Amino acid sequence: MSLLTPERVPVKVYRWDDADAPALDETPNCMATIFKACLVTGYGTKEGAGWTMPFEDTTAGVKVLRPEVGPHTDFYLRLSADTGREMAAQVYLNMTDANTGDLKLEGSRPFAYAKASVSNKWILIATPRGMFFSCEQSVNGGLDKKGAYFYVGDSKPGPQAFRSVAIQHTGGTSSDFSDILGNRSSRLYKDKAGYVYGKAMRGQSLVVDTISFSSLFDGDTVLTNHEYSSPVFFIANKDISILPGLAIPSCGAKDPNYTTKLIETDGFVTNAIVVGTGAYTDMNMYVSADFWSY
Numbered sequence: 001m002s003l004l005t006p007e008r009v010p011v012k013v014y015r016w017d018d019a020d021a022p023a024l025d026e027t028p029n030c031m032a033t034i035f036k037a038c039l040v041t042g043y044g045t046k047e048g049a050g051w052t053m054p055f056e057d058t059t060a061g062v063k064v065l066r067p068e069v070g071p072h073t074d075f076y077l078r079l080s081a082d083t084g085r086e087m088a089a090q091v092y093l094n095m096t097d098a099n100t101g102d103l104k105l106e107g108s109r110p111f112a113y114a115k116a117s118v119s120n121k122w123i124l125i126a127t128p129r130g131m132f133f134s135c136e137q138s139v140n141g142g143l144d145k146k147g148a149y150f151y152v153g154d155s156k157p158g159p160q161a162f163r164s165v166a167i168q169h170t171g172g173t174s175s176d177f178s179d180i181l182g183n184r185s186s187r188l189y190k191d192k193a194g195y196v197y198g199k200a201m202r203g204q205s206l207v208v209d210t211i212s213f214s215s216l217f218d219g220d221t222v223l224t225n226h227e228y229s230s231p232v233f234f235i236a237n238k239d240i241s242i243l244p245g246l247a248i249p250s251c252g253a254k255d256p257n258y259t260t261k262l263i264e265t266d267g268f269v270t271n272a273i274v275v276g277t278g279a280y281t282d283m284n285m286y287v288s289a290d291f292w293s294y
């Protein structure tokens with residue numbers, strides 16, 4: 001599909017309180033198990049999101065997940081070194097086994113999901129071509145508007161109909177994590193202590209860029225009385241790539257994590273799930289729970 005005729009892809013929603021959902025219990029491989037269960041195998045009465053697991057090295061604790069294969073960029077998500085508090089996540093091309101392929105995208109630090117106070121609540125929203133994960137995590141008071149996040153998948157096509165594949169997640173050398181936009185205590189705080197820059201492959205060239213997710217609003221500051229929402233995007237090589245399904249409101253952090261509300265995004269009204277993405281500052285971000293537009 002093109003920029004002018006986006007494809008609306010239904011999403012699937014997975015939650016910690018589903019029957020037979022895997023637990024975020026801070027034991028080794030718990031996060032990789034959640035990703036596998038949601039994206040590949042399913043659990044209880046819920047089917048997986050349409051990904052496959054072509055490779056696994058159980059001895060080394062490596063799982064390789066693959067999104068739907070199609071005309072868009074093909075990639076593999078390699079998960080390893082899951083300690084129960086953080087997990088390495090890498091995007092590969094051309095994998096032939098669990099440890100062999102062309103490494104393309106990797107953050108400077110692992111995905112940190114339980115290195116501060118946690119509630120063990122989590123949610124994963126996915127299409128066959130991308131996913132967003134959230135769990136509650138806080139270093140500064142209450143958990144209900146704070147969290148850790150993980151995104152990987154296709155962006156929307158740009159003006160030349162090329163998509164990017166992007167990955168970005170919570171991480172840093174301390175537990176004082178900035179949110180998805182790099183904010184901490186209402187200001188930008190993009191240093192290695194609490195922030196990991198994302199990586200993206202651009203279109204058919206597969207050029208790798210270091211990126212940071214942005215939005216018109218910060219999800220913390222009350223800017224308007226009436227609620228508007230801005231997409232989440234990144235800029236690379238003087239072009240903008242918009243991430244499907246993600247939006248940030250203009251009226252601050254009003255709602256607790258994992259509540260559902262109606263919002264307008266991409267010109268449609270959709271159900272969205274509220275998530276916080278930083279361990280220090282309250283914020284709201286919306287993740288579409290009906291469909292993502294590619």
